[in-house]
Amino acid sequence: MKAGLTRTIGKLGLLPALLAASLLSASADEWRTSSTLGDDTKYGSEFKHYDYVNPNAPKGGTLNSIATGTFDSFNPYIVQGSPAAGFAPFGGGLLYEMLMEQSIDEPGVSHAMIAEAYKYPDDYSSATYRLDPRAKWHDGTPITVEDVIWSFNTLKANSPQYSRYYVNVKEAVAISDREVEFRFDQKGNRELPKIMGDLAVLPKHWWEGTDKNGKKRDITKPTLEAPLGSGAYKIESFKAGSEIIWSRVPDHWSATVGVNVGRNNFDRRRYVYFLDETAAWQAFTKGGIEDIEREASARRWMTVYNFPALNAGDVIKREFKATGLQNMQAFAMNLRRPLFQDRRVREALTYAFDFETMNRTQSFGLNVRTNSYFIGSELASSGLPQGKELEILNQYKDKLPPELFTQEFKLPVYETPQSERENLRKAIALFAEAGWKIQNGKMTNEKGEPFTLEILDFRQGVEPTINPYIAMLRKIGVTASLRIVDTSQYINRVNDFDFDMISTVLAQSSSPGNEQRDYWNSKAANEPGSRNYSGIKDPTVDALVERVIFATDREDLVAATHALDRVLLWNYYYMPQFSRPDVWLAYWNKFGVPDKQPDYVGPDIDSWWIDPEKEKALAAKYKSGN
Secondary structure, three states: OOHHHHHHHHHHOOOOOOOOOOOOOOOOOOOEOEEOOOOOOOOOOOOOOOOOOOOOOOOOOEEEEEEEOOOOEOOOOOOOOOEOEOEOOOOOOOOOEEOEEEOOOOOOOEEEOOEEEEEOOOOOOEEEEEEOOOOEOOOOOEOOHHHHHHHHHHHHHHOHHHHHHOOOEEEEEEOOOOEEEEEEOOOOOOOHHHHHHHOEEOOHHHHOOEOOOOOEOOOOOOOOOOOOOOOOEEEEEEEOOOEEEEEEOOOOOOOOOOOOOOOOOOOEEEEEEEOOHHHHHHHHHHOOOOOEEEEOOHHHHHHOOOOHHHHOOOEEEEEEEOOOOOOEEEEEEOOOOHHHOOHHHHHHHHHOOOHHHHHHHHOOOOOEEOOOOOOOOOOOOOOOOOHHHHHHHHOOHHHOOHHHHOOOOOOOOOOOHHHHHHHHHHHHHHHHHOOOEEEOOEEEOOOOOEOEEEEEEOOOOOHHHHHHHHHHHHHOOOEEEEEEOOHHHHHHHHHOOOOOEEEEEEOOOOOOOOHHHHHHOOHHHHOOOOOOOOOOOOHHHHHHHHHHHOOOOHHHHHHHHHHHHHHHHHOOOEEEOEEOOEEEEEEEOOEEOOOOOOOOOOOOHHHOEEOHHHHHHHHHHHOOOO
16 A cells, blocks of 8 residues: 555544543542553653653754645535645644543553543543643633533534544533533443543634634635644645645643653644655655655565665665554445445455465565454454353344354465465355356346446555456456546545445554444444445444443453454455554654654654754755755
8 A cells, every 4th residue: 555545544534543442440530630441551640751752852853744635625624625734634633632642652541631631420421621721722822611612512513523423422511610521421431531532622712703804714614724723833834735834833832741742843844745646756765855755565665665865875764563453454345336235245356355466476475464353453353253242242143144153254365276266256156146147258137237346546556456356356257447536536535435445444443432433333324424434334233333332341342342343344344455563664864763662553753853964964965955
């Protein structure tokens, strides 16, 4: 997968990191400055800074980055428009901050940010957050409880992700001038008090004010007026659709808050937009336009990193290990289209995917086949269901594929020419069971209509991954094609579910909860902008999602997630591709990098800093014009 996908998915919110968690072992209704999964955070109650950062890291310099496509909005919380780089559809991005900040180096942990502490009652029916009295907007105005309440109401009304994430939060109420209470319409949801900390806080007074022309602002519409924020950066300048530059706020109020100490070290963050991936790559190799390239393609990592600057040692190629849950890359089949509504058809299409040959010939054997939606963690199902998981699944036994209880889920393997014939024969047989057969070389239904599908993508250079699959489908009479569109069109079509099949990445949490509704829930299937790309509408899946959300403890959560994972796999809603635990970076040798990086996520670029002597030497050598 080309690096451009990583950039764009981040802006789409296709690849968000939603770390829900249970709570500290302290008794209920006690103020907490951090929340954790199970045990206390390793930092204790006095979190000063991450242990891997350089708390005295120098500030200065420019981080140059490339973004793919274009942008036409500085409002990321609505479906309309393409938000500029630096904004995030969920969370604060560079401009805004959240009540609490999800930890970089511990799964399921959040630390104080705008809220200095929070508490909740025994029955998890509400959560109260207490604001840090130092918190203020860039214009010096204090961040208030009124801002928090307005943000909650506004985001829940207009943001597809927040509306589903907080569907069970019925109201936000001011308890005092520093305390806000979120009241829920349910009890027993252990993660809900904690994930209220993920709320991005926006300035009510700015959004309800007027622009320089006296026109009232409207947060329900796209805008290219630079908004007021409270984060470490603000918009310095931009060229609509082609460039945006962020500058660090020198007197940023939360610079001394634990999650920020030793981080946000770049004075400027510059994003230049490219429509063409090849041109973007060439820009990186020449310097001055992009400083760090995150590579997702094994083929590219092994073949194209041989340009002069790298050979001279001016670009460093480095692998980072990440121990966290791996993302699942998969083909999403759109069940809103009649073609994919039969489970046997979806299974047949899966049998035509030859991972082994592609991995050997295109990826140097570096990829790992994905066999779970929660790969790389204890949440991944395996073997046959047993124990509490089996108890859960038995409740829906008459609604599930029988083989789920008797066979271990295994994806087809292409090891020999004989295995290819066997897999394709199995695919043809499954099509036949679903009422399709090959006539005159084409897979057709009883009406004589051919089975034709289009794979939609926005990335240049995906052909080596997708074309072999298209060729394999051709062998069983299925006509498939690849269509490349520009990034903006791709975003709009995915938001509107206007596709047959896409290749996407499903980022999961080490403690799944409310966000699972956005991935799998029947209601989300019809809501534009949701991550239920396949359009799953299955009452059993809905029930299992709720079972996950209302898990009573970690053991119960693991069992419920195993059950959900297994049901999703056996229904073939997605066609798993591959994953990889390593993070691959190539970067110009202008940075100071802490000796240690967080094991959980791999590199934390925000903890790096610019070495001015190195930057000056590179600029002179390559005449970057930066």
